Every structure is written in structure tokens, then in C-alpha cells.
Amino acid sequence: MGRRTKPTHLKLIENSRDRRAERLRSCEPQPTDGLSAPPDWLTPDQLRIWEHAVAAAPYGLLKGMDSELFVSWVVAVDLRNQAAQKLANSALLIRTSNGNVVLSPYQRMFNQQTANMKSLAAEFGFSPAARTGIAMEEEFENDPTDRFFK
Numbered sequence: 497m498g499r500r501t502k503p504t505h506l507k508l509i510e511n512s513r514d515r516r517a518e519r520l521r522s523c524e525p526q527p528t529d530g531l532s533a534p535p536d537w538l539t540p541d542q543l544r545i546w547e548h549a550v551a552a553a554p555y556g557l558l559k560g561m562d563s564e565l566f567v568s569w570v571v572a573v574d575l576r577n578q579a580a581q582k583l584a585n586s587a588l589l590i591r592t593s594n595g596n597v598v599l600s601p602y603q604r605m606f607n608q609q610t611a612n613m614k615s616l617a618a619e620f621g622f623s624p625a626a627r628t629g630i631a632m633e634e635e636f637e638n639d640p641t642d643r644f645f646k
Contacts (some may be wrong), residue, residue, distance in 0.1 A: 529560035535567060542574045549622070557621065569616040576609035 534546045549570065550558065558566060583602040590600050617623045 530556075531558040531566065532560055532563055534570075538567075538570070539574065541577070542570050545570050545573050553620070553622075562620070565616060565619065569613060569620070569622075572609045572612040572616065576606055576613060579603075579606040579609060 531550060534543055538546060546566075549566075579602045583600060583606060586600060586602060588600055588603060589597050591597055614623065
């Protein structure tokens with residue numbers, strides 16, 4: 497299994513070898529609407545996470561098509577935070593009913609949600625590693641005379 501195909505807009509703003517004209521896809525769909533309001537069913541903590549992430553994300557990065565995946569990231573952050581709080585008040589190792597010592601279920605939940613967050617964050621460019629190749633350029637309005645002065 498090879499690398500996943502990178503969206504064209506990321507190829508254009510990255511310093512990437514994939515910026516060659518023959519590697520760019522001109523027919524890729526472009527979402528235009530911004531991220532909509534958060535779902536009504538989010539808890540107050542999840543709503544706070546949503547608002548913080550939207551405010552911290554670069555302008556124009558999150559689109560309406562991303563809302564379902566973004567909700568998954570918000571819920572993963574909240575579940576990870578809840579697991580961390582429970583883990584802080586309990587033992588890291590627990591003893592089962594038959595006497596075996598196992599890792600706390602809160603630790604497993606914390607690890608699983610961290611992995612979910614990491615994979616979803618990479619999709620949005622939220623992690624430090626994902627941000628290294630992205631450089632958002634300022635968008636300039638098209639001047640009608642540009643076609644004469646190339």
C-alpha cells in the first residue's frame with residue numbers, strides 16, 4: 497500500500513516535488529462553504545474544544561465538507577481528556593476477578609483516543625509534523641489586466 501494521494505491545494509502551497517504541472521489534477525472538486533455551526537448534541541466541553549480549534553485553525557482551512565470528520569476529532573479529544581482525568585484518580589494497573597494484573601481500561605481508552613486524534617489531526621494539518629510542509633499563501637484578487645502582464 498503506497499502513500500495516499502495529496503489534495504491539489506496542498507501540493508500548490510507546499511514546497512513539494514508534486515507541484516509539477518503534469519502531477520496536478522485540474523478536475524478535483526473544490527468545497528467552497530466554510531465550516532458550519534457545531535451540532536446541537538455536543539456537550540459543553542466538546543463545544544469548548546470545537547470553538548477553540550476553529551479559532552486556532554488557519555482561516556479557510558476547515559470547510560463544510562469537513563464537519564463530520566472534525567466532530568470525530570472533537571469527540572476523540574473530549575474522550576481522551578475524560579480518560580486522563582479518570583486515570584489521574586485511579587491506579588495504572590488493576591487486578592481482574594481471576595487475579596491477573598492488567599492495564600487500566602482508562603489507559604487503554606487514553607491511548608486509543610490519542611491514536612484517533614493523531615490520525616484525524618494529520619488530515620487537518622493540526623499536528624506539528626503535518627504543519628511542516630504547509631505554507632498558507634495570501635490570496636490576491638484577480639486583476640482583469642493580469643492576462644496582459646504575465
